[in-house]
Amino acid sequence: MTAASRLVTIYDPTLRDGQHAVRHQLGVAALRGYAQAADAAGVPVVEVGHGNGLGASSLQVGRAAVGDDVMLSTVREALPHSRMAVFMLPGWGTSDDLRKAVAHGADVLRIGVHCTETSLAERHLGFLREQDAEAQCVLMMSHMATPAQLAEHAAIVVGYGAQAVGIMDSAGHFLPADVSARIGAITAAVGVPVIFHGHNNLGMAVANSVAAAEAGATILDACARGFGAGAGNTQLEVLVPVLERTGFSTGIDLYALLDAAEFAERELMPAPPVTGSLSIVSGLAGVFSGFKHQVLDASVRAGVDPRDVFFELGRRQAIAGQEDMIVDVVAELGARQLGVHGVRAQEIGA
Amino acid sequence: MTAASRLVTIYDPTLRDGQHAVRHQLGVAALRGYAQAADAAGVPVVEVGHGNGLGASSLQVGRAAVGDDVMLSTVREALPHSRMAVFMLPGWGTSDDLRKAVAHGADVLRIGVHCTETSLAERHLGFLREQDAEAQCVLMMSHMATPAQLAEHAAIVVGYGAQAVGIMDSAGHFLPADVSARIGAITAAVGVPVIFHGHNNLGMAVANSVAAAEAGATILDACARGFGAGAGNTQLEVLVPVLERTGFSTGIDLYALLDAAEFAERELMPAPPVTGSLSIVSGLAGVFSGFKHQVLDASVRAGVDPRDVFFELGRRQAIAGQEDMIVDVVAELGARQLGVHGVRAQEIGA
Structure with a gap:
């Protein structure tokens, strides 16, 4: 970390987005073991939950092996230093789920909405701010909106109380220039930290995440070995050293992060994601x-x-x-x- | 393919660089089947051989399951439309190996040398030009030289007779800006097609290859499912549609290419490469x-x-x-x- 390096805060949804790759079947030992390893590496924020977030365990999208209460208490205990995040899709989860997550010690609560349906986030973001809980909002399927539309909707959710806002490349459709344009527009439109969450369908997750940081994003999501559905997410233990080489700092210890990724490959997934x-x-x-x-x-x-x-x-x-x-x-x-x-x-x- | 799109010629070394991942044990059925599938997809050039090239099968780097003669005749027969390339490292291979490859119908012969040791390629490139065979030269471990050094050595090998010249990111060390600088310098220094060959150690193989094309490279190497040692090469069936989306044309049929990649995953490799x-x-x-x-x-x-x-x-x-x-x-x-x-x-x- 040089004096000139810019800080990027890594959010690690291995134990949430990765659930999609194993039909939400991560068990208590896997949750605890990975959370401990990520904490030991200095990963600042670990996100946990059913793949579709709080309250989503159901016949329709799949029942989780471990319920929200046990998941949250297990991971909370396993994170002496790192902050804990949860994710919620309004409709799958409710204000009651958010209240419960806060009671379980969730530090950051992220509301996900389709990129042009931000009004769905108003009530929950407002509720979280009333609770004095840290609220973020992510705009999903963000390739379906223009940079200007995303900037407009980002400003709307900041108005609802979001303390950070960003975009998910849910379909893994973006190339770096697409990301630069969108993150640039959002960064210019809001005064809060901007988030980018990538997927690797076109082999671009790391390059897109670096492009996002260069365009002003200061929160990047990434998962151990890219653990996630299909082609997976941005590979965390690749992104971190690439960011450091590109002039950003993350505060994460590389060797301990590589160890966490090896734990994840061994204990969380049948095999790392393949771009099929x-x-x-x-x-x-x-x-x-x-x-x-x-x-x-x-x-x-x-x-x-x-x-x-x-x-x-x-x-x-x-x-x-x-x-x-x-x-x-x-x-x-x-x-x-x-x-x-x-x-x-x-x-x-x- | 739009009128404005620039043509990139894809070289596919799945059956050569991929050999590293299976200790050079690809058999005749695998060689034939993949070559037929690549040919059917319209891949313009298929490269075949021991991982270390012509003449390299040995106790020291591993004996190939199939000798050069059978490998070349098998793949030649399986390519009714595509051209066939071979690779040679001077020292491992000799002029006799080059002569034999030409007799087997190799259309393109690529000589590999360490990026600053180009004098090693002089004799073989000259020999190939005397034979009226198409000769290329690739500078390996190219991250160890500056753009200016690479441009200088590229010009040297063109002087020896290379009809295309380029760089291999043998260690998978480059980020896109590194590639742009190097390909740009080489393109400015020589009047022949410029080659880029990437590896995916930092998750950047596809992004680096696109950067190379944008900086003037017109020959890109890529392997089905990234088949290659360690983190593997650039993933061919990802690179092709990404190039097409970026304004380049390859002449390759996407669905047939995806079929070839599925054949490769099933018949060539125990599992696709993982970035460990x-x-x-x-x-x-x-x-x-x-x-x-x-x-x-x-x-x-x-x-x-x-x-x-x-x-x-x-x-x-x-x-x-x-x-x-x-x-x-x-x-x-x-x-x-x-x-x-x-x-x-x-x-x-x-």
Whole structure:
């Protein structure tokens, strides 16, 4: 850390976003062990929870192996130095979940909303400020909005009480110039710290995160080994030394961080994330890769190419919660294929 | 492909650089199957061989499962449309190997030399030009030279007859700005196509390759799923659509390329490359990650931290062929640890 280096605060959602990769089945020993290792490395903030956040454990998106209360108390105990963060999607979680998380010692509470649906965050951000709890807001699927729109919505949530605001590249669609433009616009529009949260569908998570820092973001999310659904998140133990080389400081100990990542690879995940075909396609199409299993199931049954389904979902701007659209798209693509076969059959005189 | 898009020619060394990840054990069926899939996708050039190139199969760096003759004839037959490239390190391979490769139908012959040892390439490049064979030269471990030095050596090998010249980021050390500076300097210094070959130790292989194209490189190397030693190479099926989105054209069919990558994941590798701790450390240290196994073996025996060994090798600018230095570094670090223990023992009066 040189005198001239700029501080970036790393948030580590390994124990929250990583849950998506294991269908929310992280157990108490894994939660405790990783939190201790991250704390020992000096990771400033560790985020924990069901992949979809507080209150989301359900049949619909998957039941977590460990409930919110045990998850929060386990990780809180395992963090003598680091702060603890939680994430909540309004609708999945409620004010009661936020109150409970504060009582469990959550230091930072992050509300996630679709990038242009910020009004959904008003009540919860206001509630948190009344509780004197630290409130942040992240705009999801942020590639679906222009830099100006994101700046406008960032200012709106700061007005609601958010003490930091930023964007998630939920589909892993961004290239560095896209990130620079958006973070730059938000940084110019608000007077609070700006957050960037990347995914690696196009192999750009680290480069995008560095671009975000260079454009003014001071909070970056990253996970051990990139632990997360599909292509995964920004790889934490790569991002930290790259930031340090680029003129930023994180206060994190590299060797201890590498040890934490090795613990994560060994104890949290069956294997580190791979950038497979559907991750690449969902990134290109700008569709949340969490759609993958449902797209695959429906496509295989109907005999259509799941890659076509992703690109069509992208054209229709499908977002999480609109999984019904998968069924429509598969049916339409299937019908189109049948049409083509019919024409061909006529052509050969059948 | 828009009218304004600039053409980038993709070279695919999956069947050469990927060999490092499987100790050169790719068999005939794997070689044939992948070459056919790459050809079907329209990959313009497929590179094949032992990981260390023509003539390198040996006890010292590992015997290949398939000899050069069979490897070349198998892949040649499997490429009805794509051109075939081979790689050679002078010393491991000789002019006889080059002659044999030309007879087997190799279209492009690439000579690799340490970035500041270009005189080693003179004879072979001259020999190839006499044979009227297409000759290229790549400068390895290029992070160890300045942009000006690389430009100077690039011009030297063009003088020897190289019809394309470029750099390998053999240690995976570069960040995009490093690549831009070096490719820019080389492009300004020579009138032939410029090559970039990246590794992913710092998660930057795709971003670095795009930076190279933007700085003037028109030949980019990339491997299916990044197949290669340690953190692997640039991931081919990610790079291609990212290039297309950035304003370059490759002539490659995306779906067929994704199919080739799935074949590679299934038939060529036990698992896709992971950016593990020693890959990150070797990238930061600027040391060829091929040192990994020897560093680990020696470090574990001596009870020293292999990460310290990598950083010390980086300070000493160790390059391939200098593996003996590992033994020295491990011994010195081990002795220093003992010294510290000795002092501590005295301090506590033992």
